[in-house]
Amino acid sequence: MLKDRIYYEDAYQKTFISRILHTSKDVQDRPYAVLENTAFYPTGGGQPHDAGTLNGIIVIDVEEVDGEIRHFLAEALHSNDEVEGQVDWNRRFDHMQQHAGQHILTAAFVELFSFPTISFHLGKGLVSIDLDVEDISPEQLSAAERFANEIILENRPIQTKFITEDELQHYNLRKQLAVTDEIRLVIIPEFDYNGCGGTHPRSTGEVGLLKIISTEKQKRKIRVHFVCGNRVLDQLHRKHEELSTASKLLSAPEDGVAAAIDKLLETNRATEKSLEDAQEALLIFEAKELITRQTDSVIKASFTNRTVQELQKLARLLVGEGNDSIIALLTAENGDKIQFVAARGPSATASMKAVSAAVLPLVNGKGGGNDAFVQGGGEKTMSAVELADLMENSLQK
Structure with missing residues (x-):
């Protein structure tokens, strides 16, 4: 059963021992192992797979195929009995932060503006949700971000539970579920109730911080890019490096970069106009010379x-x-x-x-x-x- 999988029983478990059920290769000749139980989360629901090792061999992909979880390996596993697994905790916890942050931001948009989320993608650098709206204002983005961070700061518990279809009536779900058996809910009490198969931290405080980075229009929908937790620090570090470099190139203080760029663009426009005038004068002179000859x-x-x-x-x-x-x-x-x-x-x-x-x-x-x-x-x-x-x-x- 799904609820017996280690990553659902305890998302914080980093190591485990399991029995090998069988090993094989897929149509692309990639070796894989299927275990009796696993702490490795397979790709699904917008969340990427876990990484780590099995008996020291690197796990390069984890997929659920025909009801079994396949651990694709950098090389074939030479064992027919037990195997020791080690989950890449940095990657796992990053995914937990981002996925929980997505739940919070999505619920914030619904709570404030009734903007539903229709898709979610957890990328290597940014996380994105697609809102089922054609336009969104900076003020609405700022309000949703502020509300989401208030929920994070309150350090509310994040609960997960498996329920039956009959029990669904007791929960005010954010959206309709696509499954009717082994239903797993992720709950932030008095804020968000949602069916989800991802891994999450125990509380909203562990998400750390949420920052909206940008938006773009996608086929009459709005895609919101954001980051949570340690990725906020990564973005801040990257942007500070860019700002510092720009400051040095412009010989301007960091808080004066925008003004220096405006001045540079104004000078550039004047230079381009002078160059165009000079080129026009040269062409006129060249035409006269050709006519003369x-x-x-x-x-x-x-x-x-x-x-x-x-x-x-x-x-x-x-x-x-x-x-x-x-x-x-x-x-x-x-x-x-x-x-x-x-x-x-x-x-x-x-x-x-x-x-x-x-x-x-x-x-x-x-x-x-x-x-x-x-x-x-x-x-x-x-x-x-x-x-x-x-x-x-x-x-x-």
């Missing part, structure tokens, strides 16, 4: 490491006001890619789409535009100069 109505120019956006701006300047009859053919090599732009002035009659259609197959490329202005690119099957020559040849045809 032209000998006929076609201006060809080839470049290296020029973006198609720059080619487009330069082409528009070349065929702009006062240059009605000019046709601009610009190409550029960018790594293993080649790109081009073709543009004509208002009085030129050649079709730039025809130019694009002529050269795109040669570079296995794609492009778009109209008769007056096109752009495209593809593989660098030739140099930028050769591509420009082919574009000019297509005009003559």
Whole structure:
């Protein structure tokens, strides 16, 4: 029976001795052992499996398959009798803190705002619950977090018990149960009554502290990320290291990092604007130089490491006001890619789409535009100069 399993009888038991029922391998050739009884919690209900050792061999996974708990091992277990198990207590207690914290936070959302939790995930770094609501305010998050920590600080008992289906009527459960036999309840008296198969501490005080980290929208639901217990300290340590590093990089005190970043962003925006203005001035100068050197109505120019956006701006300047009859053919090599732009002035009659259609197959490329202005690119099957020559040849045809 479920209630006879060691991790349910005593979630604090770290070592145990059990008889081996059988050993085998799964379809992925992973060796596993099935024991008469175990303190290892198998993955389930949003809670990951326990870790540890059996006779010194590392337990890498624990799963319940067809009613038996399989302990997957780093290597085959060479024993046919008894085995000594050692549960990784740090991992077990962390899971107990996080899972109990989830019960408390979930109940807080229900108590304060009637926001039901529809799923729970206990990850390596963060824990998350999905609330069946489309939106949530910072004030609601703060209120739920504060209420949850009040329950933790009160150090209320956390009780677990197995009951029958007939006994369910005596408990005000938070949600409907999916099972009807061997029903296990986790109870925080006068606060939360919930069916659960996870491991939990004896009191809310052992959860330590709960901190909501962030939220995100997930398919018209709100996912709340949080941490409990020792993970709060881990998050605090990590964030303090980041803040300290940022403080040193910015040459600002830690409480002045935000102001220093604002100033840096303002300076960066001004620098970007100055750079854009300078680039625009250079393009205007470059266009004038190309027009000055032209000998006929076609201006060809080839470049290296020029973006198609720059080619487009330069082409528009070349065929702009006062240059009605000019046709601009610009190409550029960018790594293993080649790109081009073709543009004509208002009085030129050649079709730039025809130019694009002529050269795109040669570079296995794609492009778009109209008769007056096109752009495209593809593989660098030739140099930028050769591509420009082919574009000019297509005009003559």
